[in-house]
Amino acid sequence: MEIQENNQLLRFTTAGSVDDGKSTLIGRLLYDSKSIFEDQIEAVKTSSEKKGFDYVDLSLLTDGLRSEREQGITIDVAYRYFATPKRKFIIADTPGHVQYTRNMVTGASTANLAIILIDARKGLLEQTHRHTFIASLLKIPHVVVCVNKMDLVDYDQKTYDKIVEEYKQFASKLEVKDVHFVPISALKGDNVVERSKNMPWHEGPTLLYLLENVHIASDFNHIDCRFPVQMVIRPHTHEHRDFRGYAGRIEGGIFKPGDEVKVLPSGFTSKIKDIQLNGKPIPEAFSPMSVTMTLEDEIDVSRGDMLVRPNNVPEVEQDLDVMICWMNQRPLSSRAKVILKHTTKECQAMVKEIKYKVNVNTLHREEETDQIQMNDIARVSIRTAQPLFYDAYRKNRQTGSVILIDAYSNETVAAGMII
Template sequence: MDYQHTELLRFTTAGSVDDGKSTLIGRLLYDSKSIFQDQLDAVEESSKKKGFDYVDLSLLTDGLRSEREQGITIDVAYRYFSTPKRKFIIADTPGHIQYTRNMVTGASTANLAIILVDARKGLLEQTHRHSFIASLLRIPHAIVCVNKMDLVDYSEEVYDQIVQDFTDFSAKLEINDIQFIPISALMGDNVVNRSENMPWYEGSTLMYHLEHVHISSDLNHIDNRFPVQSVIRPHKIDFQDYRGYAGRIDGGIFKAGDKIRVLPTGFTSTIKSIELAGEEMEEAFAPMSVTMTLHDELDISRGDMIVRENNSPDVTQDIEVLVTWMNERPLYNRTKVIVKHTTNECLGMVKDIKYKVDINTLHRITDFDAVEMNDIARLSIRTSKPLFVDPYGRNRLTGSIIIIDEQTNETLGAGMIVRKG
């Protein structure tokens, strides 16, 4: 089996407190035989100490002692496992409302979101919140796992009602593919193996779906975007005339001989060479990190962007963004911040807080004093110099920003560019 070329699926798990995320991940690892015997022995021993008459699989993911003592999972825990069909990276995010910002971090690179719902409780605020964030981040696939079916006697009626409730809510979301699976992570029903307790469910197991769901690239291979990270000018005599521009390709496909334009100056040239790890290559594409040389000596520095001659992003100092606020300090109008976008960094000012989003109804809230931690709000920001932006829906990399505190350099929020202002 050639694991090096096996497809990789990144997925995130989200849900309310005690919905069973850690147990579900533990069950996936256990039933897919992706844990070592010494890990299993340690978990069995810990389960006995807690007085359980079963193996508490949630302990496989709750690695920190302080987390176990509190009985909660904190921050984002990344787990890796593989099957003969696929490799997986799991971002296990906390369920507590005060950790919504962590879900944004964990879900930002995900291909798929698993949203857990406790069969006894149905849809809760965190279900809505995490589903909305998955929609905002343009995660293409979602699996709604109705967990703890063993505690509702594997009732088809309970499951059908939750499916109906979520379907009604998700009509307002932008998630293309939503699947529903009734499971019991504790008992193993429909996680890796099919459940004999729910003969009325005829769909696939969770593992089957994870192994077979179509992974589409979330990278834009149409619009050429190359933010310059650094300019390479070797001091060696043999390379006196060498001027290379290094960075990560954030969109499109670049080839030697392509005509390009440099932003913000607008100067044009032709790509002379593209190099990766010292080797010249005919073409390069997102998200490769390369060094380009041009036929003309142009004044280019960090923060500039090389694009195709007739395909430019918006060049603007006014942007509108949907922001998840991540800091305990509230945000008010006219606040000065630092805006980080690709390799660009500049001062900015929040001109207008247009509205906050009610996570339960997705309605706009216009009557408020400030944006608090974990709020999602739409802002209008004016920057001190032009940025080269695309809408987030078109390009995740050139359509996202980080907002930083001007005084402390703390991260204040993560934003998705909706459009130029």
């Protein structure tokens, strides 16, 4: 079993300003990769004819909700699934409006790759800056910038080159490392799945080729072993009465039977007896596999505990500095009490201080602030009622992320990244 098996699934998010063609692009990917049924195509063709279009409006494949269609925009995060012989894909289609920043954070939080759309006629807009900043903040490892609607600028290379240069200048201020650029026309299909005959000057790959071949096995942290325990399995049947297994998802590192492990927070150590996947023993397990482990010694382990290597222990703190995106209509003030959820652990917490708010368009810090409004991104300091075992978000996106929950309404009010 190799880590390369992770390569089979790519999660990506799409982001862009309103009317940049995200829905049409996703429709084109689904249509040209033959991932939709005949009856769906027929329904879209009929709808396009009723609207008086002389072309098939592929955006109708993704904008499924009537209220969205009537406004011509995508409102919530819509997840789409498709596959090619090389890979399976999950698309998080997120809206472009500034008031839906929280939706983009939600959709992008688990993504390996972000597609950022830019209208060739308009160039970089505020939303382009905001979406790139969020992709950088969420440490999305790969970014593909699609300069769309090239058919409306006569496939002009100078227009494309100018946008690429401007984007590179902006991205150089952020932690965006692996960036690719593709000139496309989602409406006509240029460089989406098939190479464009209209842009022979573009020597790079098509969008689908990039999606199929981008290397994502190294996106996971395979060095620091982290196994948060989600559930303790104690079957009550006579034949399994001595079985005690620990189920959960591996959030870092590679575990093998015989490895020595340390249980946090107790500090007890033991060795892994065996690792099971779907009830069958396996020789090793790694992120993001969900497995059941048994240990050689009977020690106290419960939900919210974490198995790690004795010589590679995460940070253990009660005071955290966190970058959060506030998702609730009620503003956040300092001294607010929340429930903090981190991997499989939940505990009470308090927002001690709002350090600064980030203006995502200019990247400037606004330090004179005592409240955070919905969709704001800010750095706060949080004190938890119990110590947390965590890694910085830049080291491990899984053990470095938290969500904040309102203690009274049980609503998720913020997503956060531990600094």
